[in-house]
Amino acid sequence: MSSPPEPQAAPTGVIHDLGYRPYAGPRLGERKVAEAFFLTGLRNTYGLGRSARSKVLPMGLLGLMLLPALILVGVLVQARNLLGLDEQIVAYSTYPLTTQVLISVFVAAQAPALISRDLRFSTITLYLxxxxxxxxxxxxxVASLTVATFVLIAAPLLLMYVGGLLADLPFGRETGRFLAAIVGAVLLSACLAGPAAVVAALTIRRGLAVAAVIVVLVVSYTVVATIQGISYDSGHESVGEVAGLFSPYTLVNGVQVFLFDSPAATRTPPDGTAMGVLYCVATVLLVAGSIGILMLRYRRIRT
Structure with a gap:
C-alpha cells in the first residue's frame, strides 16, 4: 500500500521595492502638447532629428528651389548695368508658379509623412x-505642413529680395513687392497644405497618398493652364478666369493680382472687382473646407 503524498510547501515570494514613484510634477496641458507636436511635425518635414535618408528629399528640393533664385540674383547683381535691368528678372509673384513642380513634390511627399503614418501605425490613438x-x-x-511649405516657397523669395537690394533696386518698391509676395506665399502654403492633408487622411498607404496628392496639385494646374491658354487665344477670357479658381497656384496668383496689383503669372488673371472678390472668397473656402473635411474624417476615428 503506497504512502500518501507529502503536502507541498506553500509558494513563497518576495516583493522588491524598486523605487517607482508616480509623476508628481506640473502637467502643462494641451497647449504645451500642441506646441511640441507642431515643432516635431515641422522638424520631421525636413528630416531634422531623423536619419540622413529622411533629409535627402526635402533638403534637395529646398536646394533646387534656391538654385534658380541664386542664378537670377547673380545675373542681376553682376550684369544689371550691362543688361539695363531695373527690376527683378522674374517677379516675386510668378516665381512659385515657375517652380510649382518642386513645391508639389514636396507637399506630396510630406503630407503622407505627417498624416498617413499616424493612421497606418495607429499612433493617432495615442495622440488623442x-x-x-x-x-x-x-x-x-495642417499648421506644421503649412509652415514647412511656406519655408520652401519664401526662402528663394527672400534670397531674391536681398539680391535686389544688393543690386541697388529701389528699396521701397522692392520691399512692397516682397511683402506682397510673402502674403501670397502664406496663402499658397495654406491652399496646398489643406487639400494635401485631406487626400493623405483618406488612405493609410503612403505611396498611394503621394501619387494622389501629385495628381491633385500638378494635374489640376496643368488642366487649368491649358484651359486658360485656349480661352485666351479664342477670345473667351472669362472662361479662363473661372478656370483659375480650380488650381491653388492660379487661384493665389489671382488674389495677388487683385489685392496687390502683382504681375500676373497666368494669361487670364481676374479682371474686375467681382472676379477678384470671388478669387478671395474661393481661397478662404478652400482652406476652411479642407480643415472642415479633416475634422469630419478624424471624428470617425476611435480611440
Missing part, C-alpha cells in the same frame, strides 16, 4: 488619448 483634442490635432498637423 489625452489631453489633445481631435480638432487640435488636425489644426496642428
Amino acid at each position: 488619448a489625452r489631453p489633445m483634442r481631435r480638432s487640435v490635432y488636425v489644426l496642428v498637423r
Whole structure:
C-alpha cells in the first residue's frame, strides 16, 4: 500500500521595492502638447532629428528651389548695368508658379509623412488619448505642413529680395513687392497644405497618398493652364478666369493680382472687382473646407 503524498510547501515570494514613484510634477496641458507636436511635425518635414535618408528629399528640393533664385540674383547683381535691368528678372509673384513642380513634390511627399503614418501605425490613438483634442490635432498637423511649405516657397523669395537690394533696386518698391509676395506665399502654403492633408487622411498607404496628392496639385494646374491658354487665344477670357479658381497656384496668383496689383503669372488673371472678390472668397473656402473635411474624417476615428 503506497504512502500518501507529502503536502507541498506553500509558494513563497518576495516583493522588491524598486523605487517607482508616480509623476508628481506640473502637467502643462494641451497647449504645451500642441506646441511640441507642431515643432516635431515641422522638424520631421525636413528630416531634422531623423536619419540622413529622411533629409535627402526635402533638403534637395529646398536646394533646387534656391538654385534658380541664386542664378537670377547673380545675373542681376553682376550684369544689371550691362543688361539695363531695373527690376527683378522674374517677379516675386510668378516665381512659385515657375517652380510649382518642386513645391508639389514636396507637399506630396510630406503630407503622407505627417498624416498617413499616424493612421497606418495607429499612433493617432495615442495622440488623442489625452489631453489633445481631435480638432487640435488636425489644426496642428495642417499648421506644421503649412509652415514647412511656406519655408520652401519664401526662402528663394527672400534670397531674391536681398539680391535686389544688393543690386541697388529701389528699396521701397522692392520691399512692397516682397511683402506682397510673402502674403501670397502664406496663402499658397495654406491652399496646398489643406487639400494635401485631406487626400493623405483618406488612405493609410503612403505611396498611394503621394501619387494622389501629385495628381491633385500638378494635374489640376496643368488642366487649368491649358484651359486658360485656349480661352485666351479664342477670345473667351472669362472662361479662363473661372478656370483659375480650380488650381491653388492660379487661384493665389489671382488674389495677388487683385489685392496687390502683382504681375500676373497666368494669361487670364481676374479682371474686375467681382472676379477678384470671388478669387478671395474661393481661397478662404478652400482652406476652411479642407480643415472642415479633416475634422469630419478624424471624428470617425476611435480611440
